[in-house]
Amino acid sequence: MLLVAVLLLLVLVGSALHVASALGFLGAALSSIYSPFPLLKALGELMWAASSDFILLAVPMFILTGEILLRSGVTERMYDGLDRWVGQLPGGLMHTNIAASAIFAATSGSSVATAATIGTVSMPNMRRHGYNPALFLGTIAAGGTLGILIPPSINMVIYGMLSETSVPELYLAAFIPGFLLAGLFSLAVWVICLVRPALGGKRSLPVGTLERIRSLVSLGPPLLLFLLVVGSIYAGLATPTEAASLGVVASLLLALANRRLSVAALLRAFEGTVRTTSMVMLIVIAALFVNFVMSTLGITDAVVMAMTRLDWSPLAVLLVIIAAYLVLGCFVETLTLMIATTPIVVPIITKLGYSPVWFGVVFVILIEAALITPPIGMNLFVVQSVRGQGPFRDVVRGSAPFLLMMLALIGLLIAAPDLALWLPRALSGK
Amino acid sequence: MSERPAFTARGSQWLAWIGGGLMLASAVLITCDVVARNLFASTIFESFELSTYALAATVSLGFAFALTTKAHVRIEVLYILAPAGVRRGLDLLAILSLAAVAFALTWFGIQTVAESLTLGARSNSALAVPLVIPQGIWLAGLIWFLITTTWLAGRTIVLLARGRFDAVEREVGIVSLEEEIEASTEAHQRGRDAQRPEAR
């Protein structure tokens, strides 16, 4: 039965059906072959329950915030401000790219929005200051992926919903790994530029302490947004979804204050929001239906049993799962990958004795990797698009060192799970 | 057949604007409730419940827009290896399949709304909203999705019969790398437009 399911899925996906169709047909086929019950009839109720799920409301809120922020003019000033602080390291503006991505990530739930925003602001500098394009573009593509690791995060909201894990706990767990990964990215740039100074471009001009301190003002709006969309959760003021909604209102006010928002621009923001939300939700609905059919038929249990009966060590199974995601991540759109596999993989992971919160962090890093691996890597596309000229392979090549840093971080998390688990434990006083 | 955007594309864009507006309105209501709750320990709008209905409406009203703007994901690993003729066949298969899915969603959506109607179901909360109201709006989005997929499937058949392969690719093919890049450049472009409102 499991074999039939896998083969069927491969055929359906391989024939380039829409992912939601492929999942839907898989569910319908499995149910009509193996179940005496009309499982298809559950579709209406499942669809309504998923479409009206308050947790998932965070998804459009994050996207809308990103769409508005992109137009708000907040990022340019933040970028210049950060440059006063990190621009003199070997690698110059590339550190600024990473730092700006990390800070922007703390206000945005999406990797694509982060890469697009930082890319738009920093790209003109690349040519002006004579940077090696590949590495410079890599810092934007990879830096952008921090958008889903550093809270808030669309992917963590969806993971939390599908695996019944607490979103605030996931956010806390991702906090240290998120900024650690930003540090690792910077370290990579620093080392590469020490070894090959030619890649580094011009460093930013030294600035006085006073000017540095004055530049901190530009960090105000992002800090405000971070306090609203993440801080408000831990201050006990709002749930993750409410916090995401506060972000929408705040970004709208910022854009209005900067006189950057026309009605036409707002309509474009609406379009971007609805387009992505409906795309994601159609797959979520299809995945929930397949999950319903598979758990009714006992396939989910069979997979988990089979994995545990393999008698491999938990670490071996984990490594196989990680390898599988790295391969799949090259080809499959990342939200699709996450939504379609979470219901199967998380029960295996918990059966092996790993914490689903910890795995959520590892999973998101794997998704980040998928965003910068060719041929299908959304952040690679975004960066190439913002650049507008030159060979695509530059972006791919420049992102490679950061892929290694992601793998290194996964290794660290396996060796020291407390990197993720300490903060949630410390703050809940366990 | 005109090259002007079809009624489905224009209608879907309107519905997307409505959906986006619903999300913005939800964000505002939720914000008011969060403020009121923390300042006065009371809520004003029951935004928790109302915003979930807004989400359901936005999601289903946006299905068709995601289709006409080619956002619904297809995996292209094998597709790009296939010769052009086969690819157009796969495009037809995909749009027909999606029409079938839209039919199933609409059909079972109708069952759910009908069930709420017969039971006289209300939301299990202080508001006690008759569920047929939000579910009815949600169902309207599903029906529009069915209309759009069916129309596009029919149009694909007609275009294939006339040998207009390029048009098929443009309307229902998988987004190419160039288009993908163009779409995200558009987001980038939009950022600039914002400073020049007359650009649109």
Next chain:
Amino acid sequence: ADPLPKTTVNVVGNLGITTQYKDLEAPFWTHKIPDASDGAVTAKIKPWNEMGLKGPEVFRLLRQGLFDIATAQMGHMAGDAPINDATDLAGVSPTIEVFSQVTQAFRPELERYYEKEFKVKLLGLWSFQAQVLYCREQIRGLADLKGKRVRTSGASQSDFIEHFGGSGVSMAFGEVQQALANGVIDCAITGTLGGYKAKWFESAKFLHPLPINWGSSAQAANLAFWNKLPAGVQSFLLAQIKTLEADVWEQNRRENDLGIACNTGTAPCSEGPAAKMTLSTVSESDLALRKEALLKTVLPRWAKRCGTDCTARWNATVGKVVNLQASPN
């Protein structure tokens, strides 16, 4: 006796994290039923939450024939039909004994409603432990609920909280612990042992043991499935489920005090290390306030939702047991 004809039953069980599901319901269907029927009747069971369901849709799907038998929490389904709240209105049953009597009194009415109007066959009615308040700050009595945000499940609990000037917040069970930790809510209501199992004590330090209601659940069969079963299997299942029902009630009588012990460490806890919640004492005035909330808010609002006929049936059954009369006006 003649051997029973071969039958397989597809069962959806109650919330999977509860002792009720793990210790009683799951072994009942996977072991006891096959054993007692010499292998003739076999069953597959899966709790609804593990199928990706949320609760309110379980009986809707049952009635459409997606499963043979299902157990669901009646409070979740009160939106589809307010009659589901009839046995477990907040404040009606001060003790589990009264709740048991109330349940038995209304059972024929539910049986009739389920079979005639909802097209499912009612097989069993049971409860969880007392549904009590877990709070971040000390609650000395119900009057302290004023201005508090309380996680409730179902309309009757919300009405109860609103009576005291608090506001009922609806929230998924899994989000409650964190919401309490962050102060998004001040209190939450659930069973005495259920809250311990979900580790609510990590963020709520105060337990107010006054039973608000009992978390009623129902087990039912799809009517078409049931009517097609051979009479022998029907009576076999009914007899067996009666024993399961008795076991569940017995478990909850036991676990009610056990849950309080585990949360507060005031008595030995067999379920793990006891937590250190502060237990408040239930005063006479609390008992009076609970009754007042019932009479002034919970009962009238529910009667209005349920309608004249429904209220009359309640008055003729539950009303006689607890000596109360509801009126929809």
